[in-house]
Amino acid sequence: MYTLEVKDLSFSYGKKAVLKNISLNIEKGNFISIIGPNGSGKSTLLKNLNNLYKPDNGSIFLDGLNIKKVKPRELAMKIALVPQNTVIDYDFTVEDIVLMGRHPYKGRFQKEDESDYRIVNEAMEMTNTLYLKDRIITEISGGERQRVIIAKALAQNPSIILLDEPTSHLDINHQIEILNLLRKLNQEKGTTIVVVIHDINLASRYSDEIILIKDGQIKATGSPQKVITKENIEFAYNINVEIDMNKYSNSLYLTPINE
Numbered sequence: 033m034y035t036l037e038v039k040d041l042s043f044s045y046g047k048k049a050v051l052k053n054i055s056l057n058i059e060k061g062n063f064i065s066i067i068g069p070n071g072s073g074k075s076t077l078l079k080n081l082n083n084l085y086k087p088d089n090g091s092i093f094l095d096g097l098n099i100k101k102v103k104p105r106e107l108a109m110k111i112a113l114v115p116q117n118t119v120i121d122y123d124f125t126v127e128d129i130v131l132m133g134r135h136p137y138k139g140r141f142q143k144e145d146e147s148d149y150r151i152v153n154e155a156m157e158m159t160n161t162l163y164l165k166d167r168i169i170t171e172i173s174g175g176e177r178q179r180v181i182i183a184k185a186l187a188q189n190p191s192i193i194l195l196d197e198p199t200s201h202l203d204i205n206h207q208i209e210i211l212n213l214l215r216k217l218n219q220e221k222g223t224t225i226v227v228v229i230h231d232i233n234l235a236s237r238y239s240d241e242i243i244l245i246k247d248g249q250i251k252a253t254g255s256p257q258k259v260i261t262k263e264n265i266e267f268a269y270n271i272n273v274e275i276d277m278n279k280y281s282n283s284l285y286l287t288p289i290n291e
């Protein structure tokens with residue numbers, strides 16, 4: 033069953049057409065990476081998928097229902113978005129931020145209860161942020177903040193998580209930690225993961241499916257073996273590459289060639 037279906041979606045910023053006739057189906061429980069050159073429209077697509085932006089044309093269906101008809105609170109119970117650069121200027125503690133993930137489940141004046149705190153604690157444990165619980169969000173590092181924002185998304189208890197370059201601020205250890213965490217959520221809870229990522233090798237290693245976007249259009253979609261080909265990558269990124277199997281990770285490995 034498809035949890036997200038995109039049909040003929042087009043989107044522009046003013047007169048600038050950014051997404052052009054995008055159609056794609058996202059299967060429930062899949063781990064999907066969206067790759068493509070800078071400015072190709074990946075973040076814009078994620079924001080359309082989360083109903084933050086309204087397409088000029090085309091439709092998006094969430095579990096069979098047109099996303100336009102899904103109330104924001106209901107949408108937040110199903111989809112969590114981890115944006116690219118989350119700016120938080122307020123003096124909230126890390127725990128306050130993660131608790132915000134519980135908002136969709138609360139009435140207007142309803143306080144968080146024990147079960148909310150349990151879920152929040154669990155989300156912080158999973159993202160290795162529990163030790164930051166009482167720290168002020170503006171006083172932690174970029175990488176720590178990234179993990180806190182992912183913890184907030186987990187506290188929403190969504191069936192789909194959309195993440196925009198979640199590993200961009202992270203050192204290699206934390207990159208792998210976050211991707212392993214996403215894989216664990218995917219495998220153990222069946223959470224559908226849709227991640228925009230620049231590292232093609234990591235995308236190949238973790239994904240069931242890869243979507244390659246260039247100039248606002250889908251150039252290839254399918255298994256890593258199908259999408260990460262010399263031809264597709266050289267065309268999309270305008271560089272020469274060689275692609276091998278990595279014997280350690282048993283996944284495709286791309287090397288740019290300077291010629």
Ligand SMILES: Nc1ncnc2c1ncn2[C@@H]1O[C@H](COP(=O)(O)OP(=O)(O)OP(=O)(O)O)[C@@H](O)[C@H]1O
Binds near residue numbers: 048071
């Ligand atoms: N708010 C905006 N207003 C106008 N143009 C925008 C806006 N946001 C993005 N764009 C433009 O739309 C195009 C697609 O941007 P988008 O951020 O979706 O690309 P991306 O593939 O996520 O890029 P990157 O890999 O660099 O993060 C770019 O040309 C960008 O300059």
